[in-house]
Amino acid sequence: MNLESFIEPEQIKGELYNLCQFNRLPTGILLLGPEGCGNLKLGIQFIKKLLKIDILAHPDIHFLFPLPNLPKNKSSKLTDYFYNKWHNFLVNQPYGSFLDWKKKIHYENKACKISLEQVEEALKMINLKSYELSHKVVIFWMLEHLNINAGNKLLNVLDSPPKRVLFLFIGENEKFILPTLKSRLLIIKLKIISNKIIAKYLIRKFNLSKKQAQNIVSVSEGNLNTIFNILNNEKNNFNINFIFWMRMLFNLTNKLESFLIWGSKINSWNRDKKKSFLLFSLDIFRIAHRYKYDKNYINPFFASKNFNWKQFCRYINTKKVRIINHLISDVIKGIDRYYFFLFHFLDLSFNIKTILFNK
Known part of the structure; x- marks a missing residue:
């Protein structure tokens, strides 16, 4: 194919x-x-x-x-x-x-x-x-x-x-x-290729899960340029940013200034890279949820010795992941419409902190 x-x-x-x-x-x-x-x-x-x-x-x-x-x-x-x-x-x-x-x-x-x-x-x-x-x-x-x-x-x-x-x-x-x-x-x-056909191609060509392929296709709306921009972003860079994001949220009161500076960096990315990073983050939460109930499942994205994966997964449960999935998906879908992306990203971050780390 x-x-x-x-x-x-x-x-x-x-x-x-x-x-x-x-x-x-x-x-x-x-x-x-x-x-x-x-x-x-x-x-x-x-x-x-x-x-x-x-x-x-x-x-x-x-x-x-x-x-x-x-x-x-x-x-x-x-x-x-x-x-x-x-x-x-x-x-x-x-x-x-x-x-x-x-x-x-x-x-x-x-x-x-x-x-x-x-x-x-x-x-x-x-x-x-x-x-x-x-x-x-x-x-x-x-x-x-x-x-x-x-x-x-x-x-x-x-x-x-x-x-x-x-x-x-x-x-x-x-x-x-x-x-x-x-x-x-x-x-x-020519017309935009159907989501079903593109998802089938992504699964076979890039060895993605059905859910990963469907996520990418739903965000790209059949635009092959957006799809390949998402796939070409470096996963290692996203690893680093995701780890930084979670650490900032865990102790946000003492690190608010650093967090705002980092958020401005994310805001400077083009729209496809923003979507790609949020999709990556969405997958990490889902993988953490799976690991919660299957300790033999290995996270394919993380090889970092500076991130305690098991400790992070303790904050995860089905209800939290469902809410976070909804929040991130809404921001992804709205990226093309938002003029002030930074505001919506900060709002997303504060909500994730409340859901994950507040008792």
Whole structure:
């Protein structure tokens, strides 16, 4: 079982691959779907199959993606920098979001667009003789961030397209894509993969329990980007933070200032890391509950000699875990809505202290 089989529903896979087999390629194809649906990954698989190649770093393939406005005297050097970052992004974050990309290039607080200059550069490339492939391919990622002037330039090309050139567009939000541009493209719409299918994949691929997989899926709402961000967070770091959290709560009166400083650090994490840490903590409470009634069960997350696991488990019982489970789950579900996450995290912490340690 592999994830690519999930992000290629049979009807979509069949439609794309028939285009390859019967040489009925349109000039432009738009793979449209919400964040984390895998449309970029699917587009890459399609191009590889079409051109019979294993890598996309090729002179006949050109990527366009949102970039900040570049100073004229530095644009060439910065463009090389961004292309290196982009190829790293493709390899390591094929389900990454627009915000992930902006963070990677350290422009998360700046506007980024696909500019007219980028489009003109791509058009120069496609007018050159093909290096060795059957087609030249231009791949636009995040089409909704196409500059208006760039869009108008592109319309002229699509009206009189060059031979053996394919434009592949990847987009998430149909409302922000030029209607005149959409009318010239073959649009293939992808949906979020069902929770049941993703949970099944996580159980087999990562050896997760059914409950762990269901927790991750329920938080991610089918967004593959969120799921892999959760899975990629380092468990050891979470171990340390969970231990610190419990110790602070146990003696909160004398350590309130240190606790607030630590809480501010948690608040600075991105939303996926916050969710991941709280999910990890949720699992620890459940494991402690299981250990309470099965002393042969070993906690798979803890190898710390500085944490008395048996002593911690004495504070655990079924009623407490049920309440804590409800409290943590509510905070996880609300992370995307909370503007003041720190306030809700502190409230959660005080409630856990009352439930666990107060007699």
